Ligand SMILES: Nc1ncnc2c1ncn2[C@@H]1O[C@H](COP(=O)(O)OP(=O)(O)OP(=O)(O)O)[C@@H](O)[C@H]1O
């Protein structure tokens with residue numbers, strides 16, 4: 283009997299191949315590093331040169347260390363501020379686009395339209411963000427336009443401000459909002475909207491009572507897909523922001539890659555765990571609030 | 580008195596397809612009116628034009644005498660039951676039915692009372708808090724009906740609402756629909772490609788083909804006096820057609836010989852189609868010698884259809900379909916291969932222009 287026969291015969295082996303391998307992958311590349319970070323943050327794991335030492339004692343020193351960090355609360359607050367505004371911004375800009383493509387546009391052109399929305403993503407993320415630097419620069423495209431149209435006489439200084447960070451974050455994350463919204467709106471049965479009209483609903487009421495509630499799964503998916511990575515964003519604040527746009531992500535990044543050492547990794551791990559906890563709590567509250575009935579019953 | 584719905588010279592094309600062609604209809608108040616025709620003949624398009632979901636290329640739509648051609652759907656005071664039902668999946672039965680009242684800003688107490696009443700009429704009491712996906716096909720159909728009826732629309736449009744149901748429930752729902760229509764006293768415009776549904780429920784029927792109205796009339800009228808070949812074959816289970824010349828008043832010359840028919844002067848000298856319904860033909864011992872039309876043929880097939888027997892009889896090259904109720908053991912007396920006389924009375928024949 284060869285190996286293939288063996289696989290064919292055994293349900294357990296099939297199951298293992300089917301979900302075991304993906305699980306193993308997640309185990310190695312997600313669960314174990316996560317566990318190490320957890321142990322690190324609790325001071326239970328230490329690396330000295332090439333030796334790894336397990337310390338069977340829980341200590342919250344690194345967490346305390348993190349909160350002694352100057353301005354840490356300000357950073358957390360700013361991370362939330364950016365993430366919330368990015369989520370709102372992407373939602374407001376994406377919904378009309380997704381609605382137009384998914385509901386109004388002739389079915390034949392929908393795939394093409396989605397492809398066009400994707401075009402910016404053919405270019406590497408870092409290059410795109412660099413590109414935005416030029417667009418937002420004092421001598422850049424936006425300022426030139428504003429000046430030509432006579433809205434401003436002095437160029438506006440975007441780079442280094444919250445506004446620049448949020449504009450670029452919205453731009454970078456928008457696709458993660460558009461796609462799930464398009465997904466639900468494309469499946470929306472237009473006859474439901476017509477049915478509402480025959481029952482006397484104005485277009486606005488139809489939107490509020492039918493279209494919007496039926497988009498909730500897409501709104502939930504989209505806002506989580508945007509909010510979660512946006513909360514940890516540090517590249518965009520680094521590239522288009524300035525000294526006043528550092529975030530929790532910035533801190534984690536610099537603790538791991540600039541401070542380093544046992545302390546850097548320890549406090550960095552504590553920061554990362556706090557970040558993860560915040561995501562879990564915020565997502566849970568959000569799902570309860572927006573999609574309670576749909577997602578959690 | 581004005582009509583509930585009036586269509587005047589309505590036409591509508593999609594690209595090169597002429598979906599509705601010069602349709603004019605006047606539908607009376609409290610009438611159960613059916614639009615009957617084969618798939619793709621423009622029934623749904625006509626209904627959608629009445630509802631304002633589609634704008635006609637030409638023509639006028641009037642509701643209760645008022646020109647509403649360019650009035651948006653939500654201001655037309657119509658109800659509609661869609662072919663797909665289009666129930667709101669994110670609401671339960673109660674909220675689906677209450678939707679129209681909420682749009683009209685009724686108080687919640689008022690809504691509760693009216694929804695109760697409506698649940699009673701469509702026999703869904705006790706199911707108000709079910710989700711749509713927890714209902715059977717027939718129950719969904721009744722929710723759709725209740726949702727459309729509760730706002731007391733001047734006209735209720737129904738687009739093949741029974742299409743998805745199996746035969747037994749369909750028969751049951753036909754009777755229910757008729758009962759509900761009497762109870763609420765609303766104008767129903769019912770679209771179907773099923774002539775039985777149209778015959779069972781309608782006060783009047785409009786038969787449509789390729790976007791054109793072929794004939795409008797009461798079921799009896801359309802069945803007994805079809806105006807053309809299409810209507811004759813589309814209505815009823817079967818019909819026997821013979822082409823011929825209307826040579827002299829009361830006689831049609833055909834390949835089978837002369838057929839005696841009612842005297843209609845306008846056909847004299849023209850080519851005509853003679854038609855006779857299967858149940859109007861007498862067979863075997865029923866044929867007396869003084870009958871207006873008598874032919875001899877050979878039985879090719881007998882089919883037991885339950886309530887009646889279907890005989891296929893060849894006279895020359897023409898196969899006649901004959902329906903006979905069976906009383907006692909009469910059907911056993913005639914067998915395939917037997918030579919029999921068949922015949923019919925002059926006034927049972929139907930004449931149509933070629
Ligand atoms: N939105 C549309 N775009 C293009 N052609 C259409 C559209 N709607 C209907 N048609 C065409 O118009 C004609 C009439 O369609 P309609 O839906 O009114 O038929 P129907 O009588 O309701 O048929 P069925 O019994 O199959 O529902 C058909 O040939 C159909 O293909």
Ligand SMILES: [Mg+2]
Nearest residue numbers: 622623624662
């Ligand atoms: Mg149709």
